[in-house]
Ligand SMILES: [Fe+2]
């Protein structure tokens with residue numbers, strides 16, 4: 196090779212080398228942008244997934260699932276600080292039930308107390324690791340990334356713990372991603388906690404209102420609470436969605452609230468009311484509705500006054516206060532009519548006891564299509580007998596025999612009616628009618644008294 200040829204070759208090699216470096220730089224930049232893009236997609240996805248969820252349990256589950264996938268880990272737990280009990284708790288930790296421990300214990304405790312981020316490649320080699328949870332759950336923790344979760348005021352409200360990276364250990368990039376997720380998640384968790392508190396306050400407020408009505412007449416004690424329990428069971432049978440179930444529960448608890456306007460002379464009069472008293476008594480659903488309409492209710496509860504005010508309407512239009520017909524009455528109002536009448540007929544009168552169960556069912560069936568919507572009578576008869584006994588006797592719940600309840604749970608009201616009418620013994624020796632009547636006629640309480 197001549198000198199000139201060698202120079203040319205060297206120049207070409209140098210140019211190739213420059214190209215290589217440039218290509219490498221471009222490839223690295225592309226990779227960086229691609230990773231950044233993926234990171235933003237993950238964050239966007241998580242924000243979208245959690246931003247509409249206000250139910251705390253479901254929210255925690257969604258967050259844990261998203262974080263687990265985003266960090267290519269096997270498991271993720273969100274530990275929340277319970278300041279009153281000084282504990283950390285995690286409700287759903289991918290397969291486990293609630294975990295609770297003192298807020299200073301273990302890695303999560305350390306992070307929640309100090310605010311440090313802990314990226315531990317070998318958990319069992321770290322003295323702060325509390326192997327007790329693994330022992331309880333049978334899980335084997337290898338590596339873990341634990342991150343404090345802070346609210347808008349920068350106070351620690353809990354910790355994220357991501358376990359067992361699928362390949363290798365958790366990286367610096369994982370820490371950054373978890374940091375970003377943690378900020379988004381903490382805000383939504385606080386919103387959900389606040390929403391839960393508000394719901395609890397509203398719940399206890401409505402339950403208190405209901406009990407003030409029930410307390411006025413010992414004969415109907417517990418009526419509103421039982422109506423709410425029956426309604427909930429029928430709602431499950433007809434697969435009513437959760438938002439409607441909630442409105443139905445409140446409507447059930449408050450359906451007779453309008454009775455606050457009635458005097459004791461009317462409310463506690465279980466004999467014959469005068470014409471005037473009867474008309475006052477019949478005004479209570481309209482008063483319930485009017486009172487509830489005065490409350491500024493959220494959008495999800497807007498139908499509550501109307502539903503509560505229709506529990507004495509009849510599908511043939513002969514009910515009150517408005518004489519509405521079948522489809523003019525909201526479905527929840529038609530459901531309430533069935534359980535309200537059932538509870539009135541099965542309430543435990545002093546001296547006389549309960550009306551016979553056969554008669555109660557006969558009335559429900561006879562009035563099906565005139566007073567009651569047949570669809571709801573049919574749904575009600577699908578109620579399981581353990582639930583029926585638990586609601587009928589909910590004030591003596593501690594005396595109910597668990598074995599009896601477990602056997603009764605295999606039968607519905609329909610099965611009981613069949614048994615009562617045809618007197619068959621098709622239940623492998625189980626005395627269905629006798630067991631039910633032991634509770635319906637409250638024989639079990641007399642047996643207890645006898646000792
Ligand atoms: Fe009523």
Ligand SMILES: [Fe+2]
Nearest residue numbers: 418450451535
């Ligand atoms: Fe009622």
